[in-house]
Amino acid sequence: MKKVVMYTLSTCPWCMRAKKFFREHDIPFEYTDYDKADDETKRAIKEDCLEHGSEMSFPFVKIGDEVVVGYNPEKYAKLLEL
Amino acid sequence: MNTEKRKGQLKKMFSKVVDPLGYKFSSDEELVDFLLEQEVNIEKEKGSPFCPCQGLTGEREHDMKLVCPCIPFHREHYDAMKRCWCGLYVHKNVEDPDNLMQISLQEFLESKNRK
Amino acid sequence: MEKYPFFCDLTGVYMNREKRWIFAIKEDEMADGDKKPLLLEGEKVLLLRKDGDFFAISNKCPHMECPLSKGTLEGHVIKCPCHDWRFDIRSGEFLDAKEIKVPFYETSIMEGSVFVNVEGAGK
Ligand code: FES
Numbered sequence: 320m321k322k323v324v325m326y327t328l329s330t331c332p333w334c335m336r337a338k339k340f341f342r343e344h345d346i347p348f349e350y351t352d353y354d355k356a357d358d359e360t361k362r363a364i365k366e367d368c369l370e371h372g373s374e375m376s377f378p379f380v381k382i383g384d385e386v387v388v389g390y391n392p393e394k395y396a397k398l399l400e401l
Numbered sequence: 402m403n404t405e406k407r408k409g410q411l412k413k414m415f416s417k418v419v420d421p422l423g424y425k426f427s428s429d430e431e432l433v434d435f436l437l438e439q440e441v442n443i444e445k446e447k448g449s450p451f452c453p454c455q456g457l458t459g460e461r462e463h464d465m466k467l468v469c470p471c472i473p474f475h476r477e478h479y480d481a482m483k484r485c486w487c488g489l490y491v492h493k494n495v496e497d498p499d500n501l502m503q504i505s506l507q508e509f510l511e512s513k514n515r516k
Numbered sequence: 517m518e519k520y521p522f523f524c525d526l527t528g529v530y531m532n533r534e535k536r537w538i539f540a541i542k543e544d545e546m547a548d549g550d551k552k553p554l555l556l557e558g559e560k561v562l563l564l565r566k567d568g569d570f571f572a573i574s575n576k577c578p579h580m581e582c583p584l585s586k587g588t589l590e591g592h593v594i595k596c597p598c599h600d601w602r603f604d605i606r607s608g609e610f611l612d613a614k615e616i617k618v619p620f621y622e623t624s625i626m627e628g629s630v631f632v633n634v635e636g637a638g639k
Contacts, residue, residue: 330439330453331487332432333503353456365458372507375456376486389503414580421615449599461600468579468599473613 321383321399323348326364329355333390334378340392344401353377408437411450411469419470424490427498436489440469454487478509537624537631540572544628551594553585557634561621564605566592571605572621572632578610584618 323341327334329352341348353364353375368375373388380387382398395401412433416426426433439453451457452467466474472485479485483492484501491498504512538556546552546565553575554561562575562585573594575583582598589595593611595602602611608620619637623630 328454328456330443332435333454333487365456368456372505372510374506375458376503376506377454377456388505388507391502418579418616422613465600473610473616476613 320346322381323399324381325350326368326377326379327352328377331377337378337380337390337395340390340395344396344399346399404438404441407441407444408434411437411440415470419472419490422470422472422476423493424470424472424485425493427484427488427491428496429488429498432488432498436487452485452487477513478504478506481509481513534635535622535633536635538634540623540630540632542628543570543625543630546570546630549589551585551589553583554632556632559634559637561632561634563623563630563632564589564594566605570623570625570630572623573603573605573608574619574637576618577601578616578618 323346325334325337325348327338327350338348338350351360351364353361356364365375368379371379371386371388373379376388378390380395382395385398387394387398412426419425436453440450443453444450447457449468451464452469452471455467455471457464457467470485470490472479472490475486480492482501482504483495484490484498486503488498488501491501495501540554540556540561540563541552546563548565548567550565552563554563560575560583562573564571564573566589573584575585577584577596577598579596579599579601582596584594584596584603586597587595588597589605592605593602594605603609603618604611605620608617610616610618622633622636624633625631
């Protein structure tokens, strides 16, 4: 199973929907709320986002080596071969 | 100030801003209410109603472009999605906001360059 | 700017068809680059002097109504103090989306006095 790691915001409904998607499909995932993170974590997340051409738009979802920016259940399912 | 009242004020002010840009509030009332509530809380904490779905960096030039409505600073990208990133606003002719997808900036730029 | 667009009625308000010219300030009370917030007929107006010309716009930012008088003027561009939206004082246009405008008013100078047409907002 590919590992799922997410950067999210505690204020963002699409981040909540993404979490719900993985929960409903019984996919374990890790997430960090960027807005609640300490400065060092924030910096690391920012770098990661910018590297992937995302202007800090959330949710930022890593599935294995692939990145999906935004709430996109079809893409999540495809990458996880659901 | 009480949250409900401030939500109403923001809604009124922002309707006037987005109208000439060809946008309106989404018809998904639950989503709109949730997002406005986040904005009011963010405003209380940070001084401005920043977008609840995009990250602040602490650099003024970056962050000020994320104060709601941030459409003017992301016009082409949002026009391509017919919605703003968080979905608070949609193009005026959108009846069913559920069909509108978030398209990442990178994807948008790639598809633009292909044209 | 029109030169003598009005006639005087007995109330001190200068009239000309749909225009309503209200006395704003003496010309020599403002230096180049100055900003002056005024209350004209109940309207919050910001008067600016730039390169010898006078410009009048609403003092309320179209974004969230912050007072533009507290912003910074560079060339003909005023930047709102709250979230840095920038407007051209010659047209009222928001530089990042021209469809959004801060209402602006005509100005006119007569015998050392500056008048603002308060009927003309946004036109
Ligand atoms: S109130 Fe002027 S830029 Fe926001």
